[in-house]
Amino acid sequence: MALRDYERDSQKCIRCSYCKWIPFENQQDAEFTVGCPASKKYGFHAYSAGGKFNMALSLLNERIETKDVVDPVYKCMMDGLCDVSCKVLFDIEPLQCMQELRIKCVEEGHGNPAHMRVIEGLNKEANMMQRSSKKRGNWADGLAVKDLSKEKAEVLYHAGCRYSFDEELRPTVRAGLSILLDAGVDVGIMGRKEICCGGRAYEMGYVDEFTKFAEGNLKILKAAGVKTIVTPCSDCYQSFKVLYDKKGKKIDIEVLHITEYLHQLIKEGKIKLTKEVPLTVTYHDPCHLGRLAEPWVHWQGKEVKVLNHVTVHEPPKKFRRGVNGVYDIPREILQSIPGVKLVEMYRNRESAWCCGAGGGVKDAYPDFAIETAAERLKEAKAVGAKAIVSACPWCIRNFTDASRETGKNIEIYDIIDLVRKAI
Numbered sequence: 246m247a248l249r250d251y252e253r254d255s256q257k258c259i260r261c262s263y264c265k266w267i268p269f270e271n272q273q274d275a276e277f278t279v280g281c282p283a284s285k286k287y288g289f290h291a292y293s294a295g296g297k298f299n300m301a302l303s304l305l306n307e308r309i310e311t312k313d314v315v316d317p318v319y320k321c322m323m324d325g326l327c328d329v330s331c332k333v334l335f336d337i338e339p340l341q342c343m344q345e346l347r348i349k350c351v352e353e354g355h356g357n358p359a360h361m362r363v364i365e366g367l368n369k370e371a372n373m374m375q376r377s378s379k380k381r382g383n384w385a386d387g388l389a390v391k392d393l394s395k396e397k398a399e400v401l402y403h404a405g406c407r408y409s410f411d412e413e414l415r416p417t418v419r420a421g422l423s424i425l426l427d428a429g430v431d432v433g434i435m436g437r438k439e440i441c442c443g444g445r446a447y448e449m450g451y452v453d454e455f456t457k458f459a460e461g462n463l464k465i466l467k468a469a470g471v472k473t474i475v476t477p478c479s480d481c482y483q484s485f486k487v488l489y490d491k492k493g494k495k496i497d498i499e500v501l502h503i504t505e506y507l508h509q510l511i512k513e514g515k516i517k518l519t520k521e522v523p524l525t526v527t528y529h530d531p532c533h534l535g536r537l538a539e540p541w542v543h544w545q546g547k548e549v550k551v552l553n554h555v556t557v558h559e560p561p562k563k564f565r566r567g568v569n570g571v572y573d574i575p576r577e578i579l580q581s582i583p584g585v586k587l588v589e590m591y592r593n594r595e596s597a598w599c600c601g602a603g604g605g606v607k608d609a610y611p612d613f614a615i616e617t618a619a620e621r622l623k624e625a626k627a628v629g630a631k632a633i634v635s636a637c638p639w640c641i642r643n644f645t646d647a648s649r650e651t652g653k654n655i656e657i658y659d660i661i662d663l664v665r666k667a668i
Contacts, residue, residue, distance in 0.1 A: 248301055248345040253548060253556070254337040255302040263334055264294035264327035267596040277591040277624050280326040282599055282617045283317070291317040294327035294339035301342050304349070311353045318346050319357045320613065323448045323604030324532040329567040329595050336564050347450030359609035360449045367454060371440040371461075374410040381409050382436030384418055390426060391433030393469045398433035400425070400506075401471040403485075405478030406441050407638035413645070414638055420665040421477045421503050427668075428515040432475070435465060444484030444533075449605045452492075459484075459494040466498060473499040475506045477661060479637035483533035490541040502534055504636050504660055508574045511581060518667040521584035526658070527630035528575055528587065529621060529644075530597035531637035536567030567595035575636050575660055582667045588628045590621075598624065600640035607643060618647035622655050632656035634663060 266272075267280040279285045283292035290296040296317060303309045321343060328340035350356060356364075366375035384404060391398045402425065408418035425432045443458030462485070466474065474496070476482050482502040489496055510516040530536075544562045551557055572594045579587050592598045601607065601617030622644060625633040633655055635641055644657045 246341065246345065248342070248349050249305060251301060251338060251342040251345060252305050254339075254342055255298040255305070257335065257337050257556070258295050258298040260290070260295045260299070261334070262290070262293065262295060264331045264339060266330060267326065267592055268330050268333045271592075271596040273591040274627070277598070277627070280330055280592075280596070280598070282322060282601065282613070283320050286613060286616065287317075287320065292320060294331060294343065297343045297346060298339065301346060311350045311355045314346065315350055315355050315357065318343070318350055319360070319605065319609060321604055322599045322601065322606050322617070324599035325536050325567065326596065326599065329536055332564055332566050336562070344448070347448070348452055351450035356450060357605065357609050360605050363605070363608050364446060364449065364451050364454055367441060367446055371458070372406040372410065373441055373445050374406050376410045379437060381439055382434065384409055384415050385422065385434055385436065388419065388422060388426070390422060393433035393435050393471070394438045396433060397470055398431045399472045400430055400432040401466070401469055401474045402432050402434050403439060403474055403476040403478070403481055404434070405476055405481040405638065407642060408478060409439065411638065411642060414641060417638070417641070417659045417661050418477060421661045424507065424516065424661070424665060424668065425475070428510050430510075435469070438465065440465070442481040442484035444480050444488055445605065447484075447488055448603070455488070456492065456494075459489050459492065463494060463496065466496065471498065473501060475501050475503055477503040477638070477659070479531040479534035479538070480639060483538045487538060487541050502571060502636065504575045504578060505571065507664055508578055511578065516664070516668065518582050518664065520667050522582050522663055522666050523584040524632055524656075525586045525588060525630055526579060526632045526634045526663075527590050527625045527628055528579060529590070529600065529625070529633055529635040529640060530570070530572060530594055531635055531640050532597070532599055532603055534636055535570035535572060535597060536595045538570040539565045539567055540569065541565070570595065578660060578664065579634065582663055585663065588630055590624045590628055592624065600635070600637070600643050601647070602639040602643040607639070614643055615647045615650050618643040619651045619653055622647055622651075622653040625655055626653070630655070632658055634658045634660055636660045
């Protein structure tokens with residue numbers, strides 16, 4: 246696809262601003278109804294999905310240049326809530342248009358400087374953390390786990406870049422693997438041979454890097470001969486399951502987020518949650534495990550006009566509306582832990598507010614990322630939660646940073662942490 250493919254969508258956008266809010270039918274509290282962090286912070290229509298449609302049309306008609314749009318294009322978390330809200334009213338593709346805007350900016354030499362540094366590190370060290378690839382497997386030191394570059398196993402545990410290098414989060418990624426080992430799962434890791442999924446590079450607009458790392462991971466999986474890939478990283482999960490399929494690199498083995506795999510093991514009785522964890526928690530839906538994890542819909546056809554007025558798709562096009570992500574399973578796990586009381590935030594499931602770390606915003610605009618996370622922590626406390634639980638290391642990292650910098654004290658857990666406490 247290219248930006249030109251979304252010209253009709255840009256023309257069909259009526260600039261209603263619905264993309265700035267969560268869907269009206271999902272609004273529960275007047276203070277927590279905004280859906281777009283960029284629109285809220287910067288206040289101009291240019292920072293909304295509707296504004297991006299304006300930009301796309303102006304670029305296509307050569308009224309402006311890519312250098313004129315870089316600020317609003319990159320001050321976006323690519324979280325997709327605007328896409329969910331827009332599709333309540335219209336069948337158009339704001340998120341895909343925004344993705345193509347970023348790709349066009351990169352192609353024409355107007356990438357974000359902070360992103361360029363990250364991508365330079367990615368190309369050099371095969372990770373998004375600008376850390377030495379030689380240290381990628383250090384998180385698993387001391388664990389009796391198979392090295393899939395030398396041995397065979399049924400399951401590959403893919404830690405992801407953040408969990409591989411974030412020392413503060415290391416206990417969580419180790420706990421996830423330990424739970425699988427203790428449950429008797431035939432599991433292994435790639436260790437130092439593990440590479441980035443490429444998903445965050447794609448969100449930044451770097452298609453070539455995404456393609457390179459997608460093809461690299463496909464080779465790794467083929468050589469490993471595993472039946473299932475399990476990852477505790479929502480970004481990796483969405484890349485493996487959705488983006489690879491979108492870009493013609495579909496993985497032909499089972500792809501599971503660790504919450505899905507833990508849920509299976511609990512149902513099979515291989516994990517028993519017996520210890521009480523007396524805590525009132527709320528669950529934050531990671532964008533990449535929720536609305537962005539909905540399976541990709543392939544469509545080939547054309548738009549035609551009925552009675553020279555109404556535009557329809559032939560054949561009919563099925564649109565992704567964010568409702569088929571992983572929502573129930575993490576909640577069922579939490580509700581199965583003795584002592585845990587689950588309360589819902591006002592914006593949840595496909596209408597969840599972003600953690601603030603997506604789309605390269607944490608790399609390029611850290612203050613904006615922290616403000617966005619702080620609002621989520623405020624919402625968690627507003628519903629009476631003593632802890633916020635998520636299932637993505639990028640969410641956990643940004644919530645932790647926001648809690649420290651803003652003083653919004655609340656306990657922060659990956660769902661893995663609470664499962665470990667309950668075993």
